[in-house]
Amino acid sequence: MLLATIPLLPPYCFDRLVNRLATHPDPQASLIIAEKKMYRLFRLQGQPVLIELLFCGDIEDPFIQLYCEDTISEQQKEELFAIVRHMFSADVDLRDFYQQVTGDSHLALLTRYFRGLRFLLDSDLFSSMVRTIIGQQVNLAFASTMTERLLALAGEQAMTPDGKTLWAFPTPSAIARLEVGQLREMQFSQRKAEYIIDFARAVVNEQIDLESIKKMTDDEVVAYLTPLRGIGRWSVECLLMFGLGRPDLLPAADIGLRNGIQLVYNIPDKLNEKQIRDIGEAWQPWRSYVSLYLWEAVGAVKRKEEKFIDLITNKERLLP
DNA sequence: GGCCAGGCTAGCA
DNA sequence: TGCTAGCATGGC
Numbered sequence: 001m002l003l004a005t006i007p008l009l010p011p012y013c014f015d016r017l018v019n020r021l022a023t024h025p026d027p028q029a030s031l032i033i034a035e036k037k038m039y040r041l042f043r044l045q046g047q048p049v050l051i052e053l054l055f056c057g058d059i060e061d062p063f064i065q066l067y068c069e070d071t072i073s074e075q076q077k078e079e080l081f082a083i084v085r086h087m088f089s090a091d092v093d094l095r096d097f098y099q100q101v102t103g104d105s106h107l108a109l110l111t112r113y114f115r116g117l118r119f120l121l122d123s124d125l126f127s128s129m130v131r132t133i134i135g136q137q138v139n140l141a142f143a144s145t146m147t148e149r150l151l152a153l154a155g156e157q158a159m160t161p162d163g164k165t166l167w168a169f170p171t172p173s174a175i176a177r178l179e180v181g182q183l184r185e186m187q188f189s190q191r192k193a194e195y196i197i198d199f200a201r202a203v204v205n206e207q208i209d210l211e212s213i214k215k216m217t218d219d220e221v222v223a224y225l226t227p228l229r230g231i232g233r234w235s236v237e238c239l240l241m242f243g244l245g246r247p248d249l250l251p252a253a254d255i256g257l258r259n260g261i262q263l264v265y266n267i268p269d270k271l272n273e274k275q276i277r278d279i280g281e282a283w284q285p286w287r288s289y290v291s292l293y294l295w296e297a298v299g300a301v302k303r304k305e306e307k308f309i310d311l312i313t314n315k316e317r318l319l320p
Numbered sequence: 321g322g323c324c325a326g327g328c329t330a331g332c333a
Numbered sequence: 334t335g336c337t338a339g340c341a342t343g344g345c
Contacts, residue, residue, distance in 0.1 A: 133327095136327040138326095139324075140325080195328085232329085253326090295326070
């Protein structure tokens with residue numbers, strides 16, 4: 001049953017989302033590329049609900065249709081619409097971002113090539129923080145594997161119509177109930193297991209109020225969360241970007257971002273954090289989005305997208 | 321088999 | 334304040 005049609009501000013490119021998911025897998029989403037369709041298990045008013053998202057229209061007139069086989073309440077619908085609008089940044093006008101970087105030929109190259117690429121944000125702050133901790137210092141593929149194991153251990157399960165298993169992200173109390181040994185068995189390091197369980201317990205104990213951080217400035221959130229063991233500046237920056245959708249974060253400690261800058265600006269020497277922050281000054285107030293496009297540049301090279309590799313290799317010829 | 325991953329802590333100067 | 338060894342594990 002069609003629940004709603006959610007319009008997005010153009011441009012939005014479904015193919016770019018698919019490419020991004022290839023190098024940045026989302027273990028909570030089941031994608032059927034040929035049908036431009038995604039299944040996902042949302043937690044609505046505390047209850048897992050399987051939703052089908054259909055990507056419609058085109059880059060310049062994009063909208064998402066939401067379908068659900070079950071009957072859900074008006075409250076659940078409202079919550080779902082808000083989450084989907086948030087996850088796809090429905091109101092973010094990329095054209096402002098594209099306009100901002102026209103003076104930088106390297107970035108303009110990316111915004112032309114990746115036109116319509118957006119963040120796929122996390123549905124809530126708790127899952128975003130846990131996924132960020134899992135992602136610390138391991139490659140993306142392994143992080144995704146670990147996340148999937150955590151989902152299977154403590155999340156609720158559902159089956160899509162095409163027979164794939166999906167999970168709703170475990171609640172804070174479900175993770176708070178885990179023991180470190182259970183995560184160790186799933187190849188989590190001792191520290192990573194402790195960080196995740198401690199964080200969940202801090203949320204359950206109301207030592208941390210995730211709702212309150214929505215009203216804080218970026219710097220206030222850093223100061224609020226970094227005292228927790230296992231949560232450093234990079235992790236909070238990722239939470240602000242992928243959890244809250246804040247537009248102007250620059251995770252300077254990020255190895256992928258550093259590689260992206262070196263690739264796109266053709267810098268052979270390794271950059272330190274200060275150099276990265278200095279370079280990023282010019283990208284305000286869109287530093288999150290520049291980061292996304294730089295990450296995606298690295299992703300396109302990893303996927304061996306020849307057209308992009310040609311473009312980036314020959315870019316000197318395109319300079320004025 | 322060695323180096324790299326979309327880091328963090330603790331210890332030290 | 335700023336620097337670094339050590340942590341753990343999969344992927345290539």
